[in-house]
Amino acid sequence: NFMLTQPHSVSESPGKTVTISCTRSSGSIASNYVQWYQQRPGSSPTTVMYEDKQRPSGVPDRFSGSIDSSSNSASLTVSGLKTEDEADYYCQSYDTSNVVFGGGTKLTVL
Amino acid sequence: QLQLQESGPGLVKPSETLSLTCTVSGGSISSRSHSWGWIRQSPGKGLEWIGSIYYSGSTYYNPSLKSRVTISIDTSKNQFSLRLSSVTAADTAVYYCARGFRCDYWGQGTLVTVSS
Numbered sequence: 001n002f003m004l005t006q007p008h009s010v011s012e013s014p015g016k017t018v019t020i021s022c023t024r025s026s027g028s029i030a031s032n033y034v035q036w037y038q039q040r041p042g043s044s045p046t047t048v049m050y051e052d053k054q055r056p057s058g059v060p061d062r063f064s065g066s067i068d069s070s071s072n073s074a075s076l077t078v079s080g081l082k083t084e085d086e087a088d089y090y091c092q093s094y095d096t097s098n099v100v101f102g103g104g105t106k107l108t109v110l
Numbered sequence: 111q112l113q114l115q116e117s118g119p120g121l122v123k124p125s126e127t128l129s130l131t132c133t134v135s136g137g138s139i140s141s142r143s144h145s146w147g148w149i150r151q152s153p154g155k156g157l158e159w160i161g162s163i164y165y166s167g168s169t170y171y172n173p174s175l176k177s178r179v180t181i182s183i184d185t186s187k188n189q190f191s192l193r194l195s196s197v198t199a200a201d202t203a204v205y206y207c208a209r210g211f212r213c214d215y216w217g218q219g220t221l222v223t224v225s226s
Contacts, residue, residue, distance in 0.1 A: 001173065033212075035212055035213065037157075037213070044206060044216040044217065044218055044219055045157065045206075045213070045216055046216070047212075047213070047214055050212055050214065051212075056214075090156065090157055092157075092213065094211035094212070097170045098159075098170065098172075099147065099149075099159035099162065099172075099211050099213070100159065101149075101156060101157040101158065101159060102156070103156045104156040104157070
């Protein structure tokens with residue numbers, strides 16, 4: 001099985017842009033789709049990105065996703081940061097028989 | 111709108127078996143397109159996939175929990191269930207049910223505490 005590694009925390013000011021990385025330990029990042037979830041305190045996770053770069057309806061276009069095969073990582077970029085974006089973010093990927101979550105990144109908007 | 115709701119005891123004694131049920135409404139659990147899964151989150155920690163099941167009964171488990179986990183499905187009740195045996199304090203967590211390996215719909219979660 002592979003692992004997904006995320007930074008423990010990131011912080012940025014309102015209006016700025018932040019990128020959260022998710023590095024796959026083995027196997028190609030491109031071999032299985034990556035999802036991103038936002039979790040606010042006391043709430044269930046919600047999807048902000050699926051299939052690497054697809055945004056669910058209702059998620060603002062300030063959120064974007066990408067993968068980079070050279071670094072074997074996926075990224076979630078949030079532009080025009082708002083205080084409401086402050087939350088924990090988890091990347092996730094799956095294959096035919098296994099689901100793996102990253103350890104989560106706490107985004108602070110200060 | 112698809113909804114998932116977890117139910118079950120909030121307190122389980124050490125060495126006993128944790129049992130939870132997820133009731134699906136607003137859609138059929140018999141869909142061939144999706145699996146149904148359980149994820150947990152220990153207090154202050156990240157998300158951990160426990161396992162998933164298809165309507166056919168095919169199951170997939172996290173290797174680290176496989177020896178203690180059983181997931182089953184009841185299509186007549188539109189429910190699927192989790193059993194985790196020989197629990198310890200380390201199994202204290204919020205348990206979520208979710209649709210698919212992509213986890214596009216989640217339940218609200220239920221806190222299960224393992225304590226005597």
